[in-house]
Amino acid sequence: MIALLRRDLALAVRAGGGFGLGLAFFLIVVVLVPFGVGPEAALLTLIAPGILWVAALLAALLSLDRIFALDFEDGSLPLLATSPLPLEGVALIKGIAHWITTGLPLTLAAPALGFLLNLAPSAYVWLFASLALGTPALSMIGTFGAALTVGLRRGGLLMSLLVLPLYVPTLIFGAEAVRRGADGLGAATPLLMLAGITLGSFALLPFAASAALRVNLK
Template sequence: MIALLVRDLRLAMRAGGGFGLGLAFFLIVVTLVPFGVGPQSELLARIASGILWLGALLACLLSLDRILALDWEDGSLDLLATAPLPMEAIVSIKALAHWLTTGLPLVLFAPVFGLLLSLPEPGYMPLVLSLLLGTPALSVIGTFGAALTVGLKRGGLLLSLLVLPLYVPTLIFGAEMARRGVEGLDITTPLLMLAGITCGTIALLPFASAAVLKVNLR
């Protein structure tokens, strides 16, 4: 399992998968927002949490088609399917690799990008915590979408259409948690909802992804 994780991390760095690409896109979104809505600090502070969460979601979406596509193209996915390792574990490792190369960098750099949007000081900790809780769900859901569209030519658009509706609950509660943190309100309810969504996706979706992959590999 560790060898497979290391392999996927190396592929992400070599093939330009998610490593660096998500951060670059996140930075572009954060940089362009003040040009679109105006440079007023009060306005930016009001919308900063939502913009940062939306940017993180779209950044994760960029590299989803590479989670399984490279293994499908070189035949590695067929070999992995015949390995002693259960397909559910393989899918979980790939989701973890995607989060480590895409989600985790976004969590670490979110405070820096928050400065560019004049995010109030009380909002930094809830923002980072919401991203830390929510981005694993984005990777697991994205892996499920990648399993559904693996092998399809130009399936990137279809993947986005399938995954985006599933991302909405995570986006709602993640942004709400960050917003409440900015306003000094209690964040317990969105935090529990976000944690529940993430735990539910991690517990259930690897089995669904594995079942879909087995059908596609027949």
């Protein structure tokens, strides 16, 4: 399974922009928001937690359809399915690889973008913590969505429709944690919920994703 993780990371680096693309998208969305809502600092402070989370979520969504589509097109997926790797393990590794290539860079870059949106100083640590805890769930849920739609031509838009409603709880708890941090309130409850969603997703969704993959490979 480590071999698969290494290969996916190598592919992300060499395909040029595997790491960078989601990050650039994140930056652009965050830069566009003040153009849309106006430059008023107080307003930006107010909406910064939500904007940063929504932008991170969309950036994660952007690269989901590549999780299985490339392996499906070149025939790697049936070969992996007949290899000794359990397909559940393949799904888990794909989720982890997606997180390392998108969720992790987003988490690291988010505090810097917080400055652009005039995020309250007390919120930075919560922004970082909530993204660190929450983006793995986004990747794993997305892996499930990608597994459902892997056999479909033009499955990308459909996948967004399937995955976005599943993102609702993660988004709510993530943005709420940052908002509470910005208001100087305790953010432990939403962070714990976020951690719960992430752990639950990693424990259960690989099974659902591999079931979907098996059906799609038939």
